Amino acid sequence: MAYISLNNGYTYGIRTLANRPTTGLSAGETFFCTDNNRVMTYDGTFWVCDDFVVMVNRSGVTLNQWDLVIVQQGGTSTEISCVRTTTSGNPLVVGVVVYQALNGANCVIAVKGNYRVAVASATSLGADLTTSATSGSAQTNAGIFSKGVFGFATSSTAGAGQVDCIIMARKELI
Amino acid sequence: MAYRGQNTKYGNLTTSQIATNITGMQVGDSVFNTDYGRVDFYTGSVWTNNNSITITAGATITEGQICRINASGQAILLGTPSSNAEFGVGICGYGGTLGQTISLIVCGVAKCRVGVAGVTLGQYATISSTAGSIVSTTAASIGALGRVLQTQTSGNLAYVMLSFIERA
Numbered sequence: 483m484a485y486i487s488l489n490n491g492y493t494y495g496i497r498t499l500a501n502r503p504t505t506g507l508s509a510g511e512t513f514f515c516t517d518n519n520r521v522m523t524y525d526g527t528f529w530v531c532d533d534f535v536v537m538v539n540r541s542g543v544t545l546n547q548w549d550l551v552i553v554q555q556g557g558t559s560t561e562i563s564c565v566r567t568t569t570s571g572n573p574l575v576v577g578v579v580v581y582q583a584l585n586g587a588n589c590v591i592a593v594k595g596n597y598r599v600a601v602a603s604a605t606s607l608g609a610d611l612t613t614s615a616t617s618g619s620a621q622t623n624a625g626i627f628s629k630g631v632f633g634f635a636t637s638s639t640a641g642a643g644q645v646d647c648i649i650m651a652r653k654e655l656i
Numbered sequence: 657m658a659y660r661g662q663n664t665k666y667g668n669l670t671t672s673q674i675a676t677n678i679t680g681m682q683v684g685d686s687v688f689n690t691d692y693g694r695v696d697f698y699t700g701s702v703w704t705n706n707n708s709i710t711i712t713a714g715a716t717i718t719e720g721q722i723c724r725i726n727a728s729g730q731a732i733l734l735g736t737p738s739s740n741a742e743f744g745v746g747i748c749g750y751g752g753t754l755g756q757t758i759s760l761i762v763c764g765v766a767k768c769r770v771g772v773a774g775v776t777l778g779q780y781a782t783i784s785s786t787a788g789s790i791v792s793t794t795a796a797s798i799g800a801l802g803r804v805l806q807t808q809t810s811g812n813l814a815y816v817m818l819s820f821i822e823r824a
Binding site: 495519532533594595607610634635 | 700707710711712728729730745762
């Protein structure tokens with residue numbers, strides 16, 4: 483009997499997200515991802531885990547991996563969709579794009595866990611992160627810890643780029 | 657029809673047993689955590705699960721303590737209610753010392769260290785005057801981190817349904 487935890491017990495063993503299998507896949511297959519420390523399961527379309535939600539990309543452009551997105555308001559009655567924002571501190575922030583998604587296609591978004599995010603400017607370790615005026619990018623929250631904060635930086639950058647981050651599931655407002 | 661059970665490598669253990677009894681684990685290994693009724697996975701440096709994130713410890717942190725992120729991007733104990741109470745990010749599931757990787761539970765249910773006053777079932781859990789521990793209140797405020805699911809006395813662990821509060 484193969485344990486689900488043995489390295490070779492997962493369908494594809496131990497992998498990184500970038501090294502995920504892309505061909506010959508069947509729904510229900512698995513690998514253990516060392517980037518986010520999750521068991522990834524193939525759902526027939528995407529590799530998914532408990533950290534992800536799927537929304538339609540209605541941003542009008544291709545969403546790139548680690549773009550920051552918000553939920554789109556005023557969409558149709560049959561779909562939930564995401565867009566990028568140029569509003570700093572936007573409380574509609576959802577999470578970061580996991581796989582590049584064309585406009586109009588389903589987009590996998592990480593809403594909690596250890597991931598990366600695009601940032602608009604220099605970002606320090608431990609910075610609390612929110613949306614910025616740069617579409618799809620985060621920035622360090624200014625001033626009081628406030629609405630729109632979605633996580634914290636766990637690596638730094640001297641300018642615009644990407645940082646590691648933890649994404650928080652925290653959306654009860656008072 | 658017989659359902660197939662969870663084929664975890666190490667079977668059913670409590671958090672404490674997982675942390676102290678298991679040796680020789682490898683990346684991707686799993687165990688069923690009976691404290692929470694969920695599967696924990698080994699990352700190569702710490703046990704974690706789908707409700708947790710992993711992060712470097714900025715100090716010694718033990719199971720149940722509330723943590724925040726410091727300016728080095730590391731986890732430290734959340735301090736007093738008047739000091740950045742809103743920065744709480746998670747509860748230590750599997751702890752460690754300075755520089756080690758630990759896991760923090762950031763959603764779902766977590767066992768939290770109870771401060772000097774004890775906590776009462778149904779009340780809001782918020783940070784106490786003892787760094788890293790909780791007290792319960794009848795009203796929510798900035799710094800509240802969830803609802804207490806278990807009346808418990810000082811120094812013990814109490815189950816809390818996490819719901820970190822954000823300032824509107």
